[in-house]
Amino acid sequence: MIEGGSEMYRVDDTMRRIAVNGGAQDALVFTTPTGIFIGLGNESKTLLSPIDKRSIDMEKVAQVNQLSRSFAAHELGLHELHEALHHLDQNTPFFPFWLQVLAAGVCSTMLMVVFAQAYDWFDMPLAAVVGALGFIAYAKISPLTRVRFISELGGAFVVGVTAWAGVKLGVGRNLDNVIIGAVMPLVPGVAITNSIRDMLAGHLLSGIARGMEALLSAAAIGVGIALIFRFF
Structure with missing residues (x-):
């Protein structure tokens, strides 16, 4: 569990x-x-x-x-x-990888609409592709390292690079909207929620540990995106 x-x-x-x-x-x-x-x-x-x-x-x-x-x-x-x-x-039943990638693309598109508070139809396809590529990078890097945050940093970096390239090539217009939506499949939302629930239930040690893990994950994602804005 x-x-x-x-x-x-x-x-x-x-x-x-x-x-x-x-x-x-x-x-x-x-x-x-x-x-x-x-x-x-x-x-x-x-x-x-x-x-x-x-x-x-x-x-x-x-x-x-x-x-x-x-x-x-x-x-x-x-x-x-x-x-x-x-x-x-x-033998835990799990969704096939292609379906996970498809879900990441759909999630990126829908959450871009939520956070941008506008139906940015032009940027939706790019957000889906960027989110899917970022998830693929995260999933492929994860088995190669014991440091969990490296895979999240790598996934976020791929999101930033592909979003920037897409906007430069003219297949997207608003770089911020694309990145905001595409990075969401990498965000440790469950870890943050469970951290708060554990602390409310009295499991302070576990809650604090998971909270720090979630913060480090978020920091790794932020660094991956920040590198793009710094050098591009």
């Missing part, structure tokens, strides 16, 4: 429910964005599991919730739940 971008209080609640329904009434759970800890009452055993990667995958979060409910309803046994969770982790 953490790898899929879930809120920490939801992870806590799901782990406790599974433990209670599995017979561990006094389970102790502690979660952070980089690891989860669970202990079983007076027993000296504690399980630690690190979280090496995090992204946004609401399908995985929803499926884990469904499996937890099925276990609580005694539709699954503990061993069956473990096998189902392992299978889900290895």
